[in-house]
Amino acid sequence: MPPIGLTAIQIRQGHPDFLDLPWNLPLAEWEGKCKRLVQVPRGLSRHEVLFVSYGKVIYALKELPPRVAKREYDVLRGLEDRELPAVVAVGLVRARTGVEGADVEGEESGILITRFLEGSLPYRTLFMNQGLERYRERLLDAMASLLVRLHLAGFYWGDCSLSNTLFRRDAGELQAYAVDAETSELHEKLSDGKRLHDLDIMEENVAGGLADLAAMVALPPSLDVFETGPNIRKRYERLWEEINKELPIAPQESYRIHERIRALNDLGFSVGEVDLVASGEGDHLRMRTIVTDRSYHRHQLHSLTGLEAEDRQATLLLNEIQELKATLTKELNRSIPLSTAAFRWLEDRFNPTAQKLQPVRDGTDMSELYCQVLEHKWFLSERAKKDVGLQPAIDDYLELRKRQKDPSIAVLLIGGPSSPTLPRPVPPISAADGKQEPAPAPEPRPVDSPSGGR
Structure with a gap:
């Protein structure tokens, strides 16, 4: 009954x-x-x-x-x-x-x-909990990236706001997730009118959300109530233009097709198709790439190791696998496949480390914990002016975690001007010559502990 x-x-x-x-x-x-x-x-x-x-x-x-x-x-x-x-x-x-x-x-x-999205945080938590200050500006990139991904897939949100978004930490960055879809629509392809209307709504809602929050806590100067929405929009427009731009390709420049695909892959996007059409400029063709999603590194990591990870986590783990591949190639004096390096990395590094981190996991994704250990290793190595190795970094990380009074709240483990840095995402390709623009200097970022919920 x-x-x-x-x-x-x-x-x-x-x-x-x-x-x-x-x-x-x-x-x-x-x-x-x-x-x-x-x-x-x-x-x-x-x-x-x-x-x-x-x-x-x-x-x-x-x-x-x-x-x-x-x-x-x-x-x-x-x-x-x-x-x-x-x-x-x-x-x-x-x-x-x-x-x-x-x-x-x-x-x-x-x-x-x-x-419930485990390990996620509402935007208010990012502003009202001590120890999460460094994530606040990353919120802008996370929101812009989320909107680009949704719009590429034909999703019209209709009510994009900070309150309708959850944020999950991703190897020092933030990954944004849509929560509310009451006013949303799914299309095969989103019209420019719908897309621009979504951005207008986002700007208005972000200003309203921050205004409400400013009445409760002091906002950092970098997050102005009325400038934050337009700032997210500018970041969105730069990324949207980079993904959707067309390049002229001369007959002898077929290599630029591969360069363009690699550049989009470096930004985390998978390329489904490449369209080459006559450009009206003599023998030149115009190249247009069809981007499918922003899961390139996640898919690659999963195919190599079977691990599930967020976008930036996957990028950092793949970087370590590539480094191990270079080391093994030098040791063996012969090139080895990336899949072989991935197997060695999984058996010799990730799985043993994951086993040692189980006592402090607290429901946190293991890929995130492993990335925190890597970041801690870089900090210790910077302080010691040499590579301290993975095992000492694990031991020191565990000791710091044990001294935390409340591991359910994200707090800084290490602070100060000598905090470690992580590589920033690959910069966009210049529309003029297809070359990479100079990358901005990395920002110092201390290691933090996982959150117990959103």
Whole structure:
């Protein structure tokens, strides 16, 4: 017999049935009547949102009109099918709420169930928790990159804002995820009109969100209430132009095709097709690349090692595999395949390190922890003026983690002007000559501990 109040439920395989929840009550009345309720750091929402735990997995429940809940569920499934960064839709519930008892005559509501994005942070946490200062400006690049990825895939957000975005740390950077899709649409290709309208909405919403936050905490000078949205837009436009620009190719310049593909790969984008069409300039052709997603390094790492990682994590891990490949080539006096180096790296470095890091994992993604150890190793090596090696870095990292009073809150492990640096992303290719522009000087960034939730 279904629970009181429940009229329909649709749950994907691999998740609980949620039948033990008090569906006869509005979410606002669950406090004290549902033992599964948990509190996690959260952003603002115009609708009632609660979080429930089943074992180690946390789910978000959002109450909406039934038609809106169904529409958002479908859009989120579409984002998942296109492998875009967004929360995962788990289920959809219809329930009559408001009256306790067997004869339920209350109003029917829709409840969207999504899986909580582990290790993620709402933007307010980035501003209100000590130790997260260095991530605040990275929020701009994360937002711009997210919008580019979504628009390339034909996604019109319709309500892009800081509150509708979650941020997950990614080897010292931030990876942004879409959370709210009530007003969103999926298209085969997004028109320029829709795309520009989305950017207008983003600017307005970002200003509103920061204005609300400025009334609570002091914002850093670099994040002006009215300049931050336009700043995100400028970063978006630079990246969009770089991805979508066309290059003239002369008959003897076929090498530029490979250069262009490598440049986009270095930015993290996978290239699905290359179109070459007559340009009207004599023998010249115009080259247009079709970018599919920004998961190039993630796919490459997975194919080599089977590991799942975020974009920047994958880039750093691949860099270490490439370094090991160069070392082995020198030692053996012969070239070895990258797959061989990846196998050696997995067996000799990653897996043994992961085993030693288990006591401080606290639910954090292992790829992120490993990247933190690498960053700590670079700091120790800089301080010692020599390569200290991986094992001493692991030991020192674990000792620092043990001394943390509250590992569930992200705090700085190491600070000061001599903090380590990570390589910045490969700069865009100059439209004039196809050469790389000078990379900006890397910013000092201390190692931080993982977060216990968003």
